[in-house]
Amino acid sequence: IAGITQAPTSQILAAGRRMTLRCTQDMRHNAMYWYRQDLGLGLRLIHYSNTAGTTGKGEVPDGYSVSRANTDDFPLTLASAVPSQTSVYFCASSAREGAYNEQFFGPGTRLTVL
Amino acid sequence: GQNIDQPTEMTATEGAIVQINCTYQTSGFNGLFWYQQHAGEAPTFLSYNVLDGLEEKGRFSSFLSRSKGYSYLLLKELQMKDSASYLCAVKDSNYQLIWGAGTKLIIKP
Numbered sequence: 001i002a003g004i005t006q007a008p009t010s011q012i013l014a015a016g017r018r019m020t021l022r023c024t025q026d027m028r029h030n031a032m033y034w035y036r037q038d039l040g041l042g043l044r045l046i047h048y049s050n051t052a053g054t055t056g057k058g059e060v061p062d063g064y065s066v067s068r069a070n071t072d073d074f075p076l077t078l079a080s081a082v083p084s085q086t087s088v089y090f091c092a093s094s095a096r097e098g099a100y101n102e103q104f105f106g107p108g109t110r111l112t113v114l
Numbered sequence: 115g116q117n118i119d120q121p122t123e124m125t126a127t128e129g130a131i132v133q134i135n136c137t138y139q140t141s142g143f144n145g146l147f148w149y150q151q152h153a154g155e156a157p158t159f160l161s162y163n164v165l166d167g168l169e170e171k172g173r174f175s176s177f178l179s180r181s182k183g184y185s186y187l188l189l190k191e192l193q194m195k196d197s198a199s200y201l202c203a204v205k206d207s208n209y210q211l212i213w214g215a216g217t218k219l220i221i222k223p
Contacts, residue, residue, distance in 0.1 A: 040215055041215055042118060042203075042213030042214050042215045042216065043157070043201070043203075043211075043213040044213070045210060045211070048210070058210070090156060090157070097209050100145055100162055100164065102147065102159040102162065103159070103211065105156035105157050105158070106156060107155070107156050108156055
């Protein structure tokens with residue numbers, strides 16, 4: 001593994017189903033983030049974690065949950081998917097929270113909820 | 115509310131120079147980032163400005179004026195591979211990144 005990986009690459013999901021998007025990084029970064037990207041809108045932060053064992057809510061957290069049991073993994077769960085959650089989801093990490101810390105992004109998961 | 119504005123789309127010619135502007139209104143300021151995103155791919159870091167002035171990195175330069183809430187990304191000697199979206203993002207007082215919707219840059223031969 002080099003950098004950040006996400007799985008699955010894409011998924012079509014029936015509304016009401018539960019889904020977990022996986023994210024793993026091997027850079028030993030403390031901070032991790034989940035964003036969604038929709039056409040015409042900027043990246044919007046869903047949840048973040050500044051260090052293992054802690055999580056926080058971003059701009060659009062409703063309908064999503066996260067956990068951070070260890071440094072490397074940061075899964076995002078949709079408890080009961082709805083069509084408005086159709087989006088491209090990016091996981092990102094940075095060395096630490098703070099002013100200058102560039103974020104590194106995974107390749108993204110394209111999710112369609114029908 | 116917090117707001118980042120950038121043009122939706124720009125067109126330029128191979129070999130030319132293009133300037134992509136970004137204006138922002140955020141609660142606090144802890145730096146401004148520019149990212150490049152090719153279609154269907156992840157964003158990748160281009161530049162970071164926290165002090166006023168110009169930062170040059172090869173063919174790409176980024177400028178910041180904090181008093182005007184304004185930045186631009188300057189791309190010189192445009193190549194076809196520069197066709198991408200360019201995302202402006204500001205770190206607010208909570209150190210969260212607030213993202214613009216991106217500027218799609220189309221390069222013509």
